[in-house]
Amino acid sequence: MIQMLVTGPKPESVAGRRSIAVLVVILTGQFMTVLDGSIVNVAIAAIRSDLDTGGAALQLIVAGYVIAYAVLLIGGARLGDRFTQRRTFIAGLAAFTLASLACGLAWNEFSLIVFRFGQGVGAAALAPQVMTLIQRTFTGAARARALSIYAAIVSGGLLAGQILGGLIVDADLGGTGWRGVFLVNVPIGIALLMLAPRVLPVTVARTDRTVDGLGLATLTSTVLLLVVPLVLGRELGFPLWSWLCLGAGALGLAVFVLVERAVTRRGRDPLFAPRVLRAPGLLATAVTLLMVMGTFGGWLFVSALHMQSDLGYSALRAGVQFLPMGVTFAAAGLCWQRIPAVAHARMIPFGLVLSAASLGWLAWLSSAGAGIGAAASTAFALFGLGNGLAFSPLMTRALAAVPVTLAADASGLLTTSVQLGTVVGIASIGSVFFELMGTTASSAADAVAVAQLICAGTALVAAASAALAVRRMH
Structure with a gap:
């Protein structure tokens, strides 16, 4: 028992229905947290109209969730070690579900911002346990498959957020309007709270670990x-x-x-154990993921707002436009292992270069004042493909070098990079867009084109960082 407390629990081998049940519960929880980061994007126009919300408040409504999510993830990962991933996942899920209900009942922009921060706190307790449970429950090829599904869930949540958000806002069920994008979490959260105690594996709390x-x-x-x-x-x-x-x-x-x-x-x-920071390529991977998600988060926020405010698209139509991107991201994330292993190292930076090129193409189309036609949809698909070829393979290779006993620390570092990148992207790219956006169609087109060019440049820097990370893993 003493040795187990020092080194941490060994991976629990699961198979068949048990392994499927574990993945369904933890990845559905992860799906909810990702969904909530993107579902608001297509509802921001309705929120702005209903609550008379300004640009800064809109950014806080979108980014406030991710701010709390990002800054508390490391603490959430450590709490998972201290009180077990199972208990911390359930506690975070309960907090997230309750805060979602509060968001749906918010009466002004201030209350909505506060409750969005509350959602972020719950997500920060829930999300780091997902990757840690995968690390501790699966080994070898099964772990790689689970991480690939994790990446597909990330993209699926982002895609579903855009489409489901549009459906909910347009349907206006029961007169809920934009409030439905938050209330949809409540029944899902309740169902998971009933299943999680029966399904999640029990591990030993590490009393040797403290929260810094x-x-x-x-x-x-x-x-x-x-x-x-x-x-x-x-x-x-x-x-x-x-x-x-x-x-x-x-x-x-x-x-x-x-x-x-x-x-x-x-x-x-x-907060960051020295052994984790010395893992080959892990820090470079964290920096790369921060830039990748900064590019993605900023691009998603600006694109959704541009389509609804400047192009006059409905919330549903704006959400559907992101479908090619989500499909290619998910496909690449699930199928990258079928590519010969000898090409994996080069595939990661290549994917980010492809993303940068697609963003440059979108900037050219936007500057010409074009809507989202066949050319832009193709660029969206290439953007998703490029990110899919980089995201899951890079994360899988980085985590392979981390001992299972340090899975919580590594999970906390990488998930923090992902979420912090998202919020920085929304804040910085969103600020540039609002600063340049005027009252005419041409000024709006120029603003979104500049934002896309900045995203393209960041993607190129991320490609260089990814190449460094891959080289250090050898």
């Missing part, structure tokens, strides 16, 4: 100092405090490193 409160507070403050000025600064004219916050946030990163080193010297658990 000082490190968590430093990281949370740093992220908020960096993100809040990006979200609110444009609408307020970038006042002095916004620049001071950005400077303090940059300084906070250095302070966080010093805090973590001090925690390690005292023999306590830092």
Whole structure:
């Protein structure tokens, strides 16, 4: 028992119906958290009209969920080790479901923002347990397949969010309008809360692990100092405090490193265990995923708003336009293992270069004032294909080098990169779009084209970072 507490629980071998049941429960929970990050995109026009919401508040409604989600993920991963992944998953699911109900009943923009943060807190407790449970429950080829399904769930949630959000808003069931995009989580959450205690594997709580409160507070403050000025600064004219916050946030990163080193010297658990940070290519992978999701999050936010506000598309039509992207992302994420292994290392940066090229093509189409026709749909599909060829293979290769006993720390690091990238992308790309968007169709077309070009440039940098990550894994 002492040895188990020190090294952590061994992987539990599951098979047949048991393994399917575990995946269904944890990936449905993951699906809900991803869905909630994207389903609001196609409802923002309705929210703006109903609650008379400004641009900054809209960004907080979309990004506030991801802000809380991102900054608390590491703590959520550590809590999973301390109190078991099973208990933490269920607690996070309960909090997420309750906050979703509150969002659906929100009475003004402030209450909606607050409840969105509450959803993020629940998601931060739930989501890191998913990847950790996969790491600890499956081994070898079964783990690779489970991670590929995980990637498909990520893309499926994003795609379903766009389409389901459009259906819900347009259907206006019971006069709920945009509120339905939050209320849809409630019955799903209740069903999962009934199943999870019966299905999820039981592991031993690691009483040797603690939550680094000082490190968590430093990281949370740093992220908020960096993100809040990006979200609110444009609408307020970038006042002095916004620049001071950005400077303090940059300084906070250095302070966080010093805090973590001090925690390690005292023999306590830092948020990022040194052995995890030294895993081959893991840090470079985290940086790459941050840029990939920053590109994706910013592009998705701007595109959804542009289609509804500037092109006059309905919420449903705007959601359906993302279908080619979601399908190709999911297909690539599920089928990449069929590509010869010798090509995997080159496939990852190639996929991100393909994404950058498709975004450049979209920028050219947008600058010409074109709607979403066959050419743009093809570019959407190539964008999804490129990201699919990079996302799941890169994550799978990085996690293969991490011991199972450190699965929670690695999961927390990578999922934090994914979510933090999303919120930074929404804040920064969204701010550029709102700054350039005028009152004419031509100015709106130019604004979305510039935003897409910035995304294309970021994707190219991500390709270089991915090449470095892959090289360090050898």
